[in-house]
Amino acid sequence: MTDGIGRPRRGGDSVPLFEDYCPEPGTYDEFFSGRSESRPVARRLVALLDEMGRTAFRDRQKLAENTFLRGGITFSVYSDAKGGERIFPFDLIPRLVLPDEWARLESGLQQRVTAINMFLSDIYGDQRILDEGIIPRELIEGASGYLPQMRGIKPAGGVRVCIAGIDLIRDHDGEFCVLEDNVRTPSGVSYVLENRMVMKKVFPRIFGRAQVVPVEEYTGRLRRALASIAPIRDPAAQTAVLTPGAFNSAYFEHSFLARRMGAELVEGSDLFVDDDKVYVKTTRGPRAVHVIYRRIDDEFLDPAAFNPDSLLGVKGLVSAYAKGNVALANGIGNGVADDKAVYPYVPEMIRFYLSEEPRLQQVETYVCAREKDRAYVLENIDKLVVKAVNESGGYGMLIGPQATRRQCDEFREKIKASPRNYIAQPRVELSTCPAWTPRGVAPRRVDLRPYVVTGTDGSWVLPGGLTRVALVKGSYVVNSSQGGGSKDTWVLREAQR
Amino acid sequence: MISRVAQNCFWLARYTERAETYARLLDVTATLALDGSLATDQWRPLVIVSGEEEPFTKSFGVEAMSDEEVVLRYLTWNADSPMSIYSSVRSARETMRTIRETGSLEMWETINDLWLWLCSRSAQRMYDEDRHRFYLHLRERGMLFEGVRHATMLHEEAYEFMQIGAALERVSQTARILDVKYHSLGPDTERETPVETAQWLAALRSCSAVEPFFKRAANELEARTVAGFLLFDPGFPRSIRHNLDRTALRLEAVRLSSSPKIGAASARAVQDMLVRLNALTIDEAIAEGMHELLTWVIDASAELCHTIEDDFFEWEANIAPAEASG
Incomplete structure (x- = not known):
């Protein structure tokens, strides 16, 4: 074999990337249907990467990592005594989504977020869905994310979920379904945009050939959506991104979004409320703020309304929000909608508010607050995944099939002690994608978090989203806090041959 | 901002x-x-x-x-x-x-x-x-x-504050570098010796000032000329005078588009420093004691930094929310 200039390649250089690739049995692999049978969607990419070979690939993986480090595209690690920063592990092999698959997802996501927005307006308003018995009242009133004091408040702009991150997985048949909703402060979108930027730098030729739908529109869309909910119809409406500060693990993202939207990045102590209006402290005195994309949880938002010890928030902010003088994205009290015990009712919400059938599948869920479900869960805990309803990041969770008997017993006790706090689902065999490992390319499980941006004129879905990958062999947990990495997600423009 | x-x-x-x-x-x-x-x-x-x-x-x-x-x-x-x-x-x-x-x-x-x-x-x-x-x-x-x-970056307020920060850091560092040389040589700085020549050349090097200096004072490398240059030269980017001028100018630029109340104390403080400095000749400065003068420069510029902090960065301590306006 020659490399085009007549010099024979040395052995190591020409090892095709996928040479020893072997999908996990019983799992849907998105690139290969059998040991060496690539799926049509991936065929061209597999050929190009095989041709590149392992050595060249490894070099580019290094180059990508350096680019992240140089750009400061990092997250802070709380456990690190030195207050260290790490790059979010990035896997260079992109994930591929076909245009017709994407079109279905896009419309399903818009439908879902529309229904969730209507649900929140209803719950903090007339509560028709509870009166009609579609969702049990005690389930909602028992949700820790439900804030009864917010009832009757109509936020400026009327949109409660401006930014949603809906986590999707593909099951053993390759079917996409919703695993959970995130409608409070979903993070990760900056990695989508930065991953793409790095991909273009590192794989210009392969990227150029692939015809990928661009993602760069996101920040412009977000900016417009935020402007649309401003309490004043004025191009001078001031938007700010509210961050807990430079020590927050997602600070890079807060700074990134402010930068790309041309908005101010503020901390709680930069703002104050006077006469139910919000101001930022500037070198020229106070200046009004009209829209706040806040990346602080409800609980810490306003010491006068919630946690009185919070130093991150702004005293009086909730009152300004209630008066409609400032718009918040996302709204206060959204936690009731992404409560994991409310999740099984989302298809009902869609039918109730939109009179439509849900376009996205979701995972069968046992709500431990329901007696029958609870009995089933306690009986079959070793076959199920049990989750605390308000935890995220892969915490507070039991994976029955991988747990010891003692761990199962512990969770049984927890469920009995507070059934409202737990749900259970069958373990879904998450699909796999090839990922680079120290020993070559191997299948690793993935999920997908698309981002839905909603303004007063409807919802827009970022093409693709954040693909998270469990970099540990056999792992089902994709969270960055637990050894997960990410991949660039390519929504292709044209169906592949 | x-x-x-x-x-x-x-x-x-x-x-x-x-x-x-x-x-x-x-x-x-x-x-x-x-x-x-x-x-x-x-x-x-x-x-x-x-x-x-x-x-x-x-x-x-x-x-x-x-x-x-x-x-x-x-x-x-x-x-x-x-x-x-x-x-x-x-x-x-x-x-x-x-x-x-x-x-x-x-x-x-x-x-x-x-x-x-x-x-x-x-x-x-x-x-x-x-x-x-x-x-x-x-x-x-x-x-x-x-x-x-x-x-x-955009040349607007954020840039001006960086320029002010850099200028005041230079004021204090140049003063410190001069002071080091006075420490090293002791009080007797009348006579030019090889040691002194080397020391004053080093002071100039420490401020990237060698060539600019020789444009002003062809062959006179001594305490008087070097200190005079680093203190008073209006055109040299690391002289104390130049950086105080810059600070005054930048402060005016920042204040121009704001209410006249904001930053008044800072503007006054920098003018006071300039007035005292400009009233001195190098001979008077040496006669009065260079170390004392440099100590004053370091202390007064530190004080000026505090005033700028109070005027622009920590104003909420001074301004009641009642003055807040849209």
Whole structure:
């Protein structure tokens, strides 16, 4: 074999990337249907990467990592005594989504977020869905994310979920379904945009050939959506991104979004409320703020309304929000909608508010607050995944099939002690994608978090989203806090041959 | 702009300026110390004017103040000393991280690269094996950052606050460098000796001032001309006078579009400094005591920094919310 200039390649250089690739049995692999049978969607990419070979690939993986480090595209690690920063592990092999698959997802996501927005307006308003018995009242009133004091408040702009991150997985048949909703402060979108930027730098030729739908529109869309909910119809409406500060693990993202939207990045102590209006402290005195994309949880938002010890928030902010003088994205009290015990009712919400059938599948869920479900869960805990309803990041969770008997017993006790706090689902065999490992390319499980941006004129879905990958062999947990990495997600423009 | 961000801009420029100044100062002093015949203690005064005498002697003892290796290591690498190059670069990088939305991408990359390099093994190796190149690299990166800042960010308020921060850092560092030389040479500065010539040349080098100086004072390399140049020259970018002029100008630019109340105290403070400085000739300054004058410059510029903090960054302590307006 020659490399085009007549010099024979040395052995190591020409090892095709996928040479020893072997999908996990019983799992849907998105690139290969059998040991060496690539799926049509991936065929061209597999050929190009095989041709590149392992050595060249490894070099580019290094180059990508350096680019992240140089750009400061990092997250802070709380456990690190030195207050260290790490790059979010990035896997260079992109994930591929076909245009017709994407079109279905896009419309399903818009439908879902529309229904969730209507649900929140209803719950903090007339509560028709509870009166009609579609969702049990005690389930909602028992949700820790439900804030009864917010009832009757109509936020400026009327949109409660401006930014949603809906986590999707593909099951053993390759079917996409919703695993959970995130409608409070979903993070990760900056990695989508930065991953793409790095991909273009590192794989210009392969990227150029692939015809990928661009993602760069996101920040412009977000900016417009935020402007649309401003309490004043004025191009001078001031938007700010509210961050807990430079020590927050997602600070890079807060700074990134402010930068790309041309908005101010503020901390709680930069703002104050006077006469139910919000101001930022500037070198020229106070200046009004009209829209706040806040990346602080409800609980810490306003010491006068919630946690009185919070130093991150702004005293009086909730009152300004209630008066409609400032718009918040996302709204206060959204936690009731992404409560994991409310999740099984989302298809009902869609039918109730939109009179439509849900376009996205979701995972069968046992709500431990329901007696029958609870009995089933306690009986079959070793076959199920049990989750605390308000935890995220892969915490507070039991994976029955991988747990010891003692761990199962512990969770049984927890469920009995507070059934409202737990749900259970069958373990879904998450699909796999090839990922680079120290020993070559191997299948690793993935999920997908698309981002839905909603303004007063409807919802827009970022093409693709954040693909998270469990970099540990056999792992089902994709969270960055637990050894997960990410991949660039390519929504292709044209169906592949 | 947001007061906290303005404050960070001000400090960012101080940190980068400080790192560059110390890289120059340490390099020049190490070169000077090579010439053993000059025989004066180069290092002790450096520790004293950096304001680090107390923590330094606590850790290493009084004797170590004359030990080149210890002093260099301390002022270059000590993570606890706010004056060390390591701390300045770390603070600059951390500050830049919090104002990335205000600076430019290129500024971030320049400072982040410098920080990653300083933490790398190759920087450590260069420090051990080729110290001159190590400091040269730091100086070049400092100048690169200043150029990148000038060329890539919006020239508006944030930029003005950086310029003010850099100017005031220079005022205090130039005063300190002059003071080091007065410490080294002792009170008798009347006679020109080879030692003095070398020392004053080093002072000029520490301020990148050699060639500009000779354009003003052809062949007279002595205390009077050098101190006069570094104190009073209106056109030299590291002279005290020049940087106070700049500070006054930038403060006016910032205040122009704001209410006349904001920043009044700062503007007055810088004018007061200029009035006193401009009323002096170099001969009067020497007669009155150079060390006293330089101490005043250092203290008054530190006071001015506090006033700027109060006027622009911490104003909510002074202004009641009742004055808030849309």
